[in-house]
Amino acid sequence: MSELRPNPSAQIAPGRQRELLFQMKRIRHVEEKIAARYHEGKMRCPTHLSIGQEAVASAVGLSLRRDDFAISTHRAHAHYLGKGGNLQAMIAEIYGRATGCSRGRGGSMHLIDLSAGFVGSTAIVGNSIPIGVGLGLSAKLHGTEQISCVFLGDGAIEEGVFYESANFAVVKRLPVLFLCENNFYSVYSPLRVRQPVNRKIHELAGAIGLTVAHGDGNNVESVYQITSVAIERIRNGNGPQFLEYATYRWREHCGPNYDNDIGYRSETEFLEWKARDPILLYENLLLSAGLMSCGDVADMQASIAAEVDEAFEFAESSPFPEASEAVLNVYKL
């Protein structure tokens, strides 16, 4: 199995560093706001938050080109925003409005922004994986330089379709990046009841034939560096790559609350991860390195807050689609 190594010398430009922090803060703020207002009962669809996992989505999004493809899962907000998906259209979609990115048809679990290369997210575990591989096949057939990034979780690894999709991607050397966020849980189920205790997911992926690497999903710079190297390799025609990043979901699997009290995981485990908040870690790093001042951070925060408030106002002030529209788009005419 071939391991791929990040390029340590690669220095990240200061501008990019600020973008990394900005993306993470923006995603966090959006999701905190969703959490805060979810109880109002106006966002009436199952909603899976990525709070705590922002580093991967931000770094991967910034490593990809806008015209690269990305496809995701039920937990797609961060991936969508990281890839450059339209914020207002996402919030409107969660509110079920006509201005939503899927015109209200799909809700939180069905995000799309074709102008940003975000082709879609689905609500069936694993079933967007082959879609992403198919996008990679299309890029190869069209002879473009695009790559296809497939976001998946540690649970999706258990679906046979992951294995089948990865095998085909290797056989055809397709430009596909499999991006696995291992947050150690599938709903309330820890890895040990689902996969062999001593398994390393990236090693399994390597045995299928993918070139693999793994890293700390809460260290945004290392995610950025590892991912950039992988993407470069793919673009240079070295075939599909698999990246596993360890990270942690702070809140309940689906919904806005904390649920460390209900017993499937411990408060201590949560606090250990919270202590490694990818955003705080990075913010402190940039501050101490003198790359940003507290003022810069405050401005960043303020601009984000303003943009997010606007997005929610946009959503809430948007109309619902007409009930009569529900019969449309069964077939493309």
Place this chain on the structure above:
Amino acid sequence: MSELRPNPSAQIAPGRQRELLFQMKRIRHVEEKIAARYHEGKMRCPTHLSIGQEAVASAVGLSLRRDDFAISTHRAHAHYLGKGGNLQAMIAEIYGRATGCSRGRGGSMHLIDLSAGFVGSTAIVGNSIPIGVGLGLSAKLHGTEQISCVFLGDGAIEEGVFYESANFAVVKRLPVLFLCENNFYSVYSPLRVRQPVNRKIHELAGAIGLTVAHGDGNNVESVYQITSVAIERIRNGNGPQFLEYATYRWREHCGPNYDNDIGYRSETEFLEWKARDPILLYENLLLSAGLMSCGDVADMQASIAAEVDEAFEFAESSPFPEASEAVLNVYKL
């Protein structure tokens, strides 16, 4: 990945050696006879012969206990006979007669002999694999010492259900033996168009978490030794094992003819394998070791011929099931 090593010191008793040769010859003779008479058009069902692959079925069958379970694929004749399945009932089934092992319902691809622990074979690639794992789960729940042997081919490895089934067997440490006969082809498709070129199937299985070994599928004694060690490990509660044996199908994928002329594989490749005919190799070994005389071999051959002739007579003289029976057994009452 844990590799498992055969026990070289393990000497095979002369009686068992004769049984190994007998099983192989018996299977070969049965299938040669099917091939010879298939054109008569009385065996009206897709029929997949194992001629050339007899060593694995014979050695595995003799390594298993009669009360162990075995489950197989579209190419099941050898596995069924090796496990001790009733010969007459199998031939009658291929002839579609009421005396067939499945009462004519299933044909060549649906063999069963519960008295021999042969629970069934199916015609959908890979779909008997989880059935075998379920049998292993049942043995564990019942607290018996039985193990479940799952025969599969190199093509079935590509089905996600293999991966899912193996993962679960490892998680639950089930008494399951995955027995993969790698004959390098799936119908007319060579491995390279289906799996990564440098893949070793047993290494992939190891990465899933199975304890694995591999060997020469045309060397009946080494198959017997490797398999016996694996079975012992399983019975001692060490969890599922995966064995890959390299072997070769002499005739066409489905049907009685040779088809090296149609272009998907070369005559030379075939001849190289034919030169390593597992039966001739072993017969010569036993003769030169003085463990059997030419007379013994001739007697063995004669008794097999007589038994097989009888089986075909039994089948041909058996009645067809009544057409009216076709409505029965949809539900168990």
Place this chain on the structure above:
Amino acid sequence: MTFVQAINEALHDAMAADPKVICYGLGVDDPKAIFGSTKGLKDRFGPDRVFDMPTSENAMTGIAIGAALNGIRPVMVHQRLDFFLLAMDQLVNNAAKWHYMFGGQRSVPITIRLILGRGWGQGPTHSQSLHAWFSHVPGLKVVMPTTAEDAKGLMLSSIFDPNPVLFFEHRWLHEIAGLVPDGDYRVPIGKARISREGRDLTIVAMSYMVVEAIHAIDYLAQHGISCELLDLRTVAPLDWDAVFASVRKTGRLLVLDTGATTGSVGGEVVARVAMDCWDSLKQVPQRIAMPDHPEPTSFGMTRGLYPRSEDIVTTVNKMLGMNVAIEPLVSQRRHPHDVPGDWFRGPF
């Protein structure tokens, strides 16, 4: 006792009565215990018989079949039917046919619980009611209870049936309460129940649609219209005798279905009634089912999507040439159109 509690009781009773009954599925032993339906099972019967599983629906179905071939009685659950689509090969090519294709030597006593989502943003892939698929496959049994009493009695019958049974649970029924007998009682699979006796018209329904029918019928009764309501309870094998007997009595048929209209079980009922009760029919049979498009997620778009009691009344009006007002019925409704009641606060 609620529908979901009745299922929990049935599982407890079955597992206590027979050590060969096991129960698994994603989340059976987690804090939510499949909406409470598997509560207490693991503590009482242990981790060997009650366990969580990998997200591997296809293999886990085949594993249930294999275990069943050797005397185990697995009860598997999917929090949404939609996830079970991954296992159609195992269901159709193995479970449904094993008994048949091996000449009746072994059968497959598995029970697969399929929960149907609806409303509150469940959307296109968390809301499908595909019982029509399963009733089209010889060898499968499909039960769709409405009441808590039938839920327990049919769950027990399903678990101890020697054949594969698909047990449908409409999420909107989970909190519906009813009297449930103690102990082991079996509601026979394949027998419908006359939920309301009536003269003028026969309404055939299953699962949640029975609830809407009851609202409609009791309301119509106040206006002197007497409808007979047949709760199918099982859609495969379907209780044709009961359907035909009722239609022969009333001469009129209205079928309700929780699935998409075209190719629905409701359509099969209309077809058989047309073919077998031709001479008894006083007028053209009618069918009310879900529209032929996926369920959208938006609150705005699901308005008017689900056939409700008022739609039933409207159709009955047409059939009987009456015009009972539907407003009173509609105005009774206290909660938004996308939830079954205040108890449902999402997400699933």
Place this chain on the structure above:
Amino acid sequence: MTFVQAINEALHDAMAADPKVICYGLGVDDPKAIFGSTKGLKDRFGPDRVFDMPTSENAMTGIAIGAALNGIRPVMVHQRLDFFLLAMDQLVNNAAKWHYMFGGQRSVPITIRLILGRGWGQGPTHSQSLHAWFSHVPGLKVVMPTTAEDAKGLMLSSIFDPNPVLFFEHRWLHEIAGLVPDGDYRVPIGKARISREGRDLTIVAMSYMVVEAIHAIDYLAQHGISCELLDLRTVAPLDWDAVFASVRKTGRLLVLDTGATTGSVGGEVVARVAMDCWDSLKQVPQRIAMPDHPEPTSFGMTRGLYPRSEDIVTTVNKMLGMNVAIEPLVSQRRHPHDVPGDWFRGPF
């Protein structure tokens, strides 16, 4: 030109006309070339557009969908429909719904060829005709041509249709010959064809059952019975106007189906006709389909299993109160009951 040659020609024409059309599936480039249907494609269009695949039906379906979302037009093939059961999640949760659930932004132009096995020991899992399943799923199109001409014209329409199309090929039709126009012509999806004009009775059929119907109808014609034959060609969306128009003309309906009886498309046709043509019906509609059990493998057990022209005649006799003898029809038949003709020598 035979049915299978017509498909081969359609594939050649489509791939030549549009570089975005690709073709893959188990064995498309092997010596047998899917019964000849993919012959010459790889040599002409190269290994990037025509390729074999791993035995991974589920992922390979999703991969087709993903490629289609970016402008590729994949044509996938399964040598038996039964294998495709592994891909129901991709088909139903993704292909059928993508256009709908993302608000109509992208559609999924894939064509999936499904070959139906029958007879000669195909047995329980190589013989299923599950078009009723697919017609029950909004968003899918299902075509089931009978003639070589329609095979080519519908294949071209399927490949260039912006939606997912399931293209059924009954194995017993592959060698049936007919006149096939050259070049690019499209047979519209969703339009039935009047195969025989008639007065007394309407026979609605699809795929191979149209052949049996033609034998029956031409024979009945000799006895002065005039049946109209509607070859549906597409079962989803189904051409209801054509069905209703014919039934309104003849007042009598007999539906034939290649699938299991209960829950069949034939049942839906009977139901809709009963509901929409009630006043035109002179008598009770009838349906002839496969029995509700798996197909057994044994030659002895498949005797009388498949509805043939004589069964159609028998039913027409009943419906019209005639009694045309069936023996002459039966005695014409030259080959065993389990093969379509001498050309079929097995195994598949």
